Amino acid sequence: MAMSAEVREGFLCPMCMKDLGTVTMLQDHFEEEHSSEDKDVLQQLRGLLGKAKKKILGEKDSSDMFDTSSSSMSSSTYAVSNLSVTGYDPSVWDPQEIGFVRSRTDMFKSQRGARVDRYVVETNKLIIRLDKLTSSDAPVESSKRRAFEKSVVQWAPDSSVKTCQFCKRNFTLTRRRHHCRLCGDIMCDKCSQFLPHTFAKKLTDPAFQLQSDVDVGFLKRSDSNASLNSILGPEGDPHIRTCANCRKLLERRNDQMEQRNYKPAIVLLYEKMKMCVDNTEDLLREYLPMVESLSAGESIHSLQKAQMYRVKITKLYETIDGLSKKILNLGLNSEEEPQAKQLQLQRAIRLYASNFMQDNMLGLQSLPSEEQYKMLQERRTQEIQQRIAAERLAAIEAQEREKRLQEAKEGGHKNTPSSVKVTEERPRSGSKKLTSWMPSESNINFSDRDDPMIQQMNIIRGYIKQARQAQKFDEVNMLEQNLKELQQEYLRQQRQNWS
Amino acid sequence: MNVIVAIKQYISKMIEESGPGMKVLLMDKETTSIVSMVYAQSEILQKEVYLFERIDSSGRETMKHLKCIAFLRPTRENVEYLAQELRMPKYGLYYIYFSNVISKQEVKVLAEADDQEVVREVQEFFGDYIAVNPHLFTLNIPMCCQALNWSPGSLTRTVEGLTSVLLSLKKCPMIRYQNSSEMARRLAENVRQIINREAALFEFRKTDVAPVLLILDRRDDAVTPLLNQWTYQAMVHELLGINNNRINLSNVPGISKDLQEVVLSAEHDEFYANNMYNNFGEIGTNIKDLMEEFQNKSKSQAKVESIADMKAFIENYPQFKKMSGTVSKHVTVVGELSRLVGKHNLLEISETEQELACQGDHSACLQRIKALLSNEKTQQLDMLRLVMLYSLRYESHSNNDIAGLLEVLRKKGVSDKLRHMVHGVLEYGGRKARGSDLFGTQDAVAFTKRFFKGLKGVENVYTQHKPYMHSVVDQLIKGKLKEGAFPYLGTSQLKERPQDVIVFMIGGCTYEEAFAVHTLNRTNPGIRVVLGGTTVLNLKTLVLTPSST
Ligand SMILES: [Zn+2]
Ligand SMILES: [Zn+2]
């Protein structure tokens, strides 16, 4: 169909479209060739698209003209009145649930069931009889054998039929009646089928394993064994006489069993590959937040652990790459070329794998080195310290202001409660970039009447709580240190005031 | 009320239900179109669907290691093919989805064929139409009209398509139809019949205000599909033709191999999504800006000034070409549009068309048409376009010169068959066929409106025309649509203003109308309008429709 456009595949560099063969090669290439400049280009391109979007969706300059040599539209006649109505935005409407569906599966299964059930019951009966007939304690000598066979299934009386039900020819002295050992029906010799014991074994014993790739099944009739009617086959393999109906049922069962147990090479490879894809997805889900956190200089995750993940993922990529290439090349060098659709399938699987790898490659390129990480951590520590220092400064300022206010109050009215708006005075710069947990006012309870020093301490206590919840223990330490200092300062001031 | 989302959800549910493993998607000709309109190949590949097969193709191989998802229309042939398939299954397991109601009898036929118990699911997923835009669908029936009534089979297909739209959006609507149209009345009654017969399917949670299905007939407005268009999607369809989002560019001079057929899909192409309703001038500007900025960034000195420069620019930057295949595609498409506009004098022609459709004075119009007909650049299709518009507009004008214009066409070498279409169009959409005052000559209010429009100054001479359908739907959502002209089917009536509206145009809708509906949706919060048609018309397709009378 038309959907199958030719797409380039492999470990293509997203920048120069070069095929690098393996993940490692691609990563090396990327780091060497495009470590910095091409990130800029990507960034620029993204910016461009964003700008174009703004242009298209936002206010437009109606005098902008598309002037080509062939068209002579003049700008004054070519402005559109309702510019706000443009673009394609399916999100305008609420998300919708899936449309109406009706299942006919039950109806289908009940129709199929009746007939298929009959097959199953019939076949199971045959299998049980087959098991009895081939069991080791079944008599072999022909005198006892016949009686035994008749005890397994009741034979139709000879008088019940005049003709063979399969070839419709009359039974005569030379065309004698034969009984199917599995259902007891009558047919002529020519219409009899012969089932070797090895095949019977395969059908009756689910655990039975064939020694080699020998094709087991009903004996093929040729002229040489047309009159075959002893219990020994041409290779001395014992066999059982059955009718064509029973043969059909047993072969159907055999096909089903084979299909259930047989997995061609492509399935085995594919299942392995798909497992790797799923594993990679799981690992990436954990790994990507690690990279982000580490690149910010945080210490929730250890760099070693992230490196370990990275190695694991890279290995998985290589496995996926290898397996999908194996799938791509399945059967290519054998005598029988795979059929066209099979090749198409193999190519599509390879395409799936390379798409997957390309889509997820981005997360892998940016883990900091040990030194870089140390620097990042230091920078972060500095930033946190600056922030805390700034907050302390704010606390002190507030306290001073409070003191002044107090002094003024003592000079004038005595009972005006002080209402200091702490929120406005608390500098927040720097903290936004650093954290994903943002200190939120709602978590901090304090009364307006409190000493600003106490308010500051409460705020820091609130931060500590949040930082702890966010598992940012380095920040917790720093904040606790800060709190201790504040407490000491407060006590010192209190002592001063009382003294 | 988003038809693209509705179809997408159906398809992804099918794929999910079959679980992990390699899959093949088995479709017929129509479901192939349905699926390819909403999913890109790479997107569906991600869901482990590796092969796409047609049920009627003979070259399929046995691949028992694949799960088969069969998405088919419930036609007799498909049931036959499927029964054959199940008797000798080529794939391991089968998950069967019909795009509409399948009868018990047909389920039985399939069940009896499934000796080997390969079928896991048999379900009805009502994605029996082609979603073009979130609010636009088509049934791809090129000719639904024969001898001014439903052509054989097309009424059934239309009823199936329309009821599946209702089911996929979970709407059980009140039905209104265009009173002047016999076809509209019959369609309305048939849809109602299905809703009654399959009542179990239509038991949805009641909404506060019942949805409305409004059935219109193209014959009421044969003018709209005759006009040249200037918004991107509509223009591409009029000049190049869009077929299931695909545009054939193989006739473009000097086209490169990989651009001979391009796909324009708003689902997968951001630039198209953002520009499909922009007018030609704006798109050119947007492409030019994009290219210029990129060029500045890449420190190139050459100046991009014309489409030709842009083409050269792209060809000189193969890596850019790959990263922005979309841009090069649009440069090519817009370049070709602009070439055709110049070559065939479309600006001047379009201006005259707009005058004819909107306000023009008879003798001035006639003169302009005559001048255009004798212009070397004017192609036959546009000559026909102008004469058809003139005929529809001045059909009852005492001094009209339809005969004289037809004579000019004859002298210009326009074939008998094409010239006959002028009469065909009059019979199809002329005064007698219309239930409406299409040109607003009788209605005093409409006349005043036009008068004021004239006073305000024409902002854009090429886009003055508003499809007649726009005002019908506008009146409907304001609760002002006249019951005489658009009666309800049955006794129940809507007291409130409708919120969810499905408009269906017998004979095909146009992208200009899709744009009008888009505008209505944008400017009326809380109102959701979906437009559908037996097909999406351009002049070439409309010319085919009345020719079958
Ligand atoms: Zn590269
Ligand atoms: Zn016989």
Ligand SMILES: [Zn+2]
């Ligand atoms: Zn038998």
